[in-house]
Amino acid sequence: MKIATYNVNGVNGRLPVLLRWLELAQPDIVCLQELKAPDERFPDGPIRDLGYDAAWHGQKAWNGVAILSRIGEIHETRRGLPGDTRDSHSRYIEAAVGGVLVGCLYLPNGNPRPGPKFDYKLDWFARLHAHMATLVGLDAPVVIAGDYNVMPTERDVYAPERWLDDALFAPDVRKAYARLLGQGWIDALRHLHPDATIYTFWKYLRHAFERDAGLRIDHLLLNPVAARRLTAADVDREPRRWKKTSDHAPVWIELAETPARRRRSGR
DNA sequence: ATGACATGGAGGCCATGA
Numbered sequence: 351m352k353i354a355t356y357n358v359n360g361v362n363g364r365l366p367v368l369l370r371w372l373e374l375a376q377p378d379i380v381c382l383q384e385l386k387a388p389d390e391r392f393p394d395g396p397i398r399d400l401g402y403d404a405a406w407h408g409q410k411a412w413n414g415v416a417i418l419s420r421i422g423e424i425h426e427t428r429r430g431l432p433g434d435t436r437d438s439h440s441r442y443i444e445a446a447v448g449g450v451l452v453g454c455l456y457l458p459n460g461n462p463r464p465g466p467k468f469d470y471k472l473d474w475f476a477r478l479h480a481h482m483a484t485l486v487g488l489d490a491p492v493v494i495a496g497d498y499n500v501m502p503t504e505r506d507v508y509a510p511e512r513w514l515d516d517a518l519f520a521p522d523v524r525k526a527y528a529r530l531l532g533q534g535w536i537d538a539l540r541h542l543h544p545d546a547t548i549y550t551f552w553k554y555l556r557h558a559f560e561r562d563a564g565l566r567i568d569h570l571l572l573n574p575v576a577a578r579r580l581t582a583a584d585v586d587r588e589p590r591r592w593k594k595t596s597d598h599a600p601v602w603i604e605l606a607e608t609p610a611r612r613r614r615s616g617r
Numbered sequence: 618a619t620g621a622c623a624t625g626g627a628g629g630c631c632a633t634g635a
Contacts, residue, residue: 360624384634386625411625412633437629443630459635512618518635553635554622565635597623597635 351448351603352420354586355381355495355568357456357598361384361414364596365393371589371600372400379447380422381454381495382406384596385440386415390418409440415456415496418469421448431455433477433530441474450576450605451485453575460517462525468517471499475526479533482571485532491576491605494535497568497598500527502537505547506566511614535571538603551598559590568601579605 354377356365389408397404397418405424405481417424428444437596444453500520504510510521515521531537539548551563572580582604590599
């Protein structure tokens with residue numbers, strides 16, 4: 351089972367790129383972020399034509415997240431992160447699909463720092479921490495994927511010294527991410543490629559992609575049950591080269607269809 | 618090391634992003 355996350359930076363503006371990548375990569379489950387479209391303008395028709403079911407949580411102009419599946423029904427379990435009824439941003443959607451609980455998130459950027467946007471980011475992180483604490487120990491595979499807007503370590507930034515004061519790399523943000531992992535989550539890409547340089551985002555400016563001046567900010571976190579099934583993980587860099595493309599690249603993992611089988615006596 | 622891009626909304630630039 352292939353599960354991917356892709357910040358499309360405008361689902362309608364990127365529709366040709368998204369459809370082309372879906373046909374090429376053939377993911378089973380996809381988490382999309384930055385739809386930048388209200389619910390009524392989500393392009394479910396063309397996506398359905400490729401065989402994907404979809405659940406989405408849109409918003410006018412900004413944010414917006416969706417989960418796609420071509421392996422069966424999407425049972426939505428949550429829309430919006432719990433803990434703050436005043437939070438109107440569409441940044442979280444969660445569903446049970448094909449025996450896996452999938453959370454799709456778009457964590458706030460947080461710039462400029464300091465300021466109210468940065469405070470919102472830390473607050474969102476705290477609420478995410480509380481919610482993920484309820485999921486990590488489930489006796490079912492759980493994958494929380496999306497744009498975390500955090501480079502976890504210096505290895506995940508092309509020029510760490512330039513990003514120290516940025517909301518994506520500030521010490522308290524990295525600590526918040528580390529605290530999440532402390533619950534028992536596995537960062538799938540880093541787990542399988544501990545020493546590799548891996549980026550998932552490159553600015554549009556100054557030929558950042560050609561220079562490989564990138565950031566690793568899109569992550570798939572796996573609970574222990576899911577981690578036992580992890581067989582592969584990587585970044586699809588190719589779509590980042592295409593015309594009218596997102597500034598992010600798709601990131602994916604492969605989970606073995608069935609975990610190591612355990613014999614049970616009786617019945 | 619900021620913004621040389623790029624999005625979408627209601628414009629004829631603005632807010633936002635990372």
